[in-house]
Structures are given as structure tokens and as C-alpha cells.
Amino acid sequence: MAGSKYQIKMLGNNKSFDSCNEDHILNCMAKGGVSLAPNGCHGGGCGVCKIKILDGEIETLSMSKKYITEDEKESGFVLACRAIPKSDVEFEFIGKPQCKRVEEKKKYGFV
Numbered sequence: 001m002a003g004s005k006y007q008i009k010m011l012g013n014n015k016s017f018d019s020c021n022e023d024h025i026l027n028c029m030a031k032g033g034v035s036l037a038p039n040g041c042h043g044g045g046c047g048v049c050k051i052k053i054l055d056g057e058i059e060t061l062s063m064s065k066k067y068i069t070e071d072e073k074e075s076g077f078v079l080a081c082r083a084i085p086k087s088d089v090e091f092e093f094i095g096k097p098q099c100k101r102v103e104e105k106k107k108y109g110f111v
């Protein structure tokens with residue numbers, strides 16, 4: 001339902017935050033003050049925000065098979081910047097900076 005607020009929990013550090021107006025999990029993390037949110041492309045193109053959905057429903061936008069294979073998708077892996085919560089969600093953070101672009105952003109102080 002549009003405008004519904006769901007509780008999103010990140011396993012491993014007991015962080016939780018609310019969903020935010022049909023926005024993807026990565027933006028909701030930032031708006032919820034969760035500092036572990038990685039700063040990547042926010043468009044599905046770098047893979048730094050890889051998570052595994054442990055519980056709950058999400059809608060996924062298109063994701064690069066370079067970062068999420070079909071097998072991974074079947075197992076619940078998604079990119080947080082391409083995953084919109086549709087219920088309360090629990091997930092585990094998997095990703096890490098792994099592309100030159102992110103390293104370049106860090107080098108020049110944008111991350």
C-alpha cells in the first residue's frame with residue numbers, strides 16, 4: 001500500500017529504521033540514520049549495497065547480473081538500492097566497496 005511504513009531491521013548490528021515513501025532500502029537506511037549504509041552509485045551499477053533478505057517482501061527494480069546472479073536472486077540476494085520494502089523486512093548486509101568508481105569517490109572526498 002502506498003505510503004505504508006514498514007520496520008526494516010539489519011541483522012548483525014541491531015539497527016532498524018522505517019521504510020520511506022516507496023523509496024529503496026539504501027535511501028531508507030540513510031534517512032533512518034544508519035551509518036553502515038555504503039555510498040555507491042544508488043542505481044544498481046556498482047554492487048556495494050548487496051544484501052540478503054532474510055524475512056519480508058520487497059519489490060526489486062532491475063539489477064545487474066554482474067552483481068546479482070539468477071541463483072543469488074533466487075536465494076534472496078538483492079541490491080539495497082534496487083529493493084523497495086513491501087512489508088516489514090529483515091536483512092543481512094553483504095556488500096562492500098568493490099569498484100574503482102567508489103574508490104575514486106573516496107579519494108576525492110565524496111564518500
Ligand code: FES
Pocket residue numbers: 026039040041042043044045046047048049050079080081082
Ligand atoms: S549503490 Fe551501487 S549497486 Fe547499489
